[in-house]
Amino acid sequence: MAVNDKKFLIIDSRPYGLFSIFLHTIDNIKWAHDNNYVPVVRWGPGRRDPNHGRAGAAQASQMANPSYVTDRTNFVTDETPGSWNNTPGLKHCQCLYWDEKGWRGSLNPWEYYFEPLNEYTVENAENSEHDVADIFMVGEFDFDLENKFLIANLHSYEPLALWQLLERESEAELPHEEKYEFKHRAAVAEVISNNVVVKPEIVEKIDNFYNKNFSGNVLGVHVRGTDKKLEYPHKALPISAYIEAIEEYLQKQPDSKIYVASDNNEAIIQIFKRFGPQKVFVTNATRMQNYLSADPICLTPSTGPKHGEEVLIECMLLSKTNHLICTDSNVAASALYINPHITTTYLNRKHGK
Structure with a gap:
């Protein structure tokens, strides 16, 4: 299938800690695979409203009215936002680990630490006729998708399902690997292990x-x-x-x-x-x-x-x-x-x- 015939999901970052945006990225990788999109990760200078332009976004996220959400920094104005520019007024939206000079030969912070997800580049996705950026299809305001993989709230990535499952009294007597908590974690681990490869120079330091x-x-x-x-x-x-x-x-x-x-x-x-x-x-x-x-x-x-x-x-x-x-x-x-x-x-x- 030619690049232009593929549907791409561009996964952006927001101005949070590394593993907040990592877990958000994992959530979106799973959504992409479940819905026949090719995921590519584009952490970087930042974007305001990742739901802008998506069909059903107003219903799914109430983005049309910032008073409905608690995380105001994601809804700076109701105007059409830029999607890949560190323009004045957007400094607070950039990836906190981004460096304008790049690192390890890349300007994309995902690739500072991890290998690309697949053979396709961000440029492939941006030039495709079928690309969509960072759609939050998981969360309590998504009325159509039954699976809420990691997060319950699509505005702040919180609460993680994990915190509701750890050490529940109802499962206290069960062996660890028979708990629903373990099954949930194992499902996430599978997505991580199948998609995320840490850079070899970092693996060497860990080892x-x-x-x-x-x-x-x-x-x-x-x-x-x-x-x-x-x-x-x-x-x-x-x-x-x-x-x-x-x-x-x-x-x-x-x-x-x-x-x-x-x-x-x-x-x-x-x-x-x-x-x-x-x-x-x-x-x-x-x-x-x-x-x-x-x-x-x-x-x-x-x-x-x-x-x-x-x-x-x-x-x-x-x-x-x-x-x-x-x-x-x-x-x-x-x-x-x-x-x-x-x-x-x-x-x-x-x-x-």
């Missing part, structure tokens, strides 16, 4: 760290701080909640090592002080100093391609642990989706937050 530090049972801990304190309804828990969960796990697995991934140094320092450098290990990464810093790294001048790689490495290493202590972070969610066999201590459930 080197893994081979040097991982042995026996490894507990993963992901501490999401900084602006998490502002999120509703799941605000940041105190660092002590993570330490208590680690202590409980070590009562059952006293020889376990502890791999900690975090957006801040304060949490890492406290965990090191409590459990010691013989047990705890971390990767080198740029982090905020304080647990409750105003912004995460990706919203500061320290963001960029390198920071995205650091977060990706942390997530991939978390996915190689035996058990994960976490709150509702997209980094933790992605690790749990990449490896559905990991068991969890989901602190939001544990603390009713």
Whole structure:
């Protein structure tokens, strides 16, 4: 079939953290395959309203009236938006990891970290007569598509279905791989493994760290701080909640090592002080100093391609642990989706937050 005879789905990014846009991309990849579209990923300078111009968009997203949505930055005006230009006024819409000089030979941040999805390019899709950009066909306002793969709300990608499924009381007595949570995670893992290939130079860094530090049972801990304190309804828990969960796990697995991934140094320092450098290990990464810093790294001048790689490495290493202590972070969610066999201590459930 000629390129012009194909239907393309161009998957753009929005100004959120790496694994927020990663999970959104996975959702759209699945939609594309389910609906006979060819997906291509075009993370970059940014676009305002990814639903603009799609048949049924007004019904599906209420885009015609910004007062209906909570995420106003995606609905800047009712005028026809630009779709691939970092024009004045759109700075806040660009991919937070984009660099105008590019990285690893590409101007597309997806290709900073991952291989292209297939043999087709963004240019193929843009020049096709049958292309559509970033249609959010998953979510509570999609009246026609029954499958809601990852997200329930098409405006903010939240809540992830995962957070509603982890550690449900109704499944507490079931073996892990008999839980619906596992089946859901395994379905997402299949889409990821069939479509996403991490760049080999990043895989090499992950493997080197893994081979040097991982042995026996490894507990993963992901501490999401900084602006998490502002999120509703799941605000940041105190660092002590993570330490208590680690202590409980070590009562059952006293020889376990502890791999900690975090957006801040304060949490890492406290965990090191409590459990010691013989047990705890971390990767080198740029982090905020304080647990409750105003912004995460990706919203500061320290963001960029390198920071995205650091977060990706942390997530991939978390996915190689035996058990994960976490709150509702997209980094933790992605690790749990990449490896559905990991068991969890989901602190939001544990603390009713």
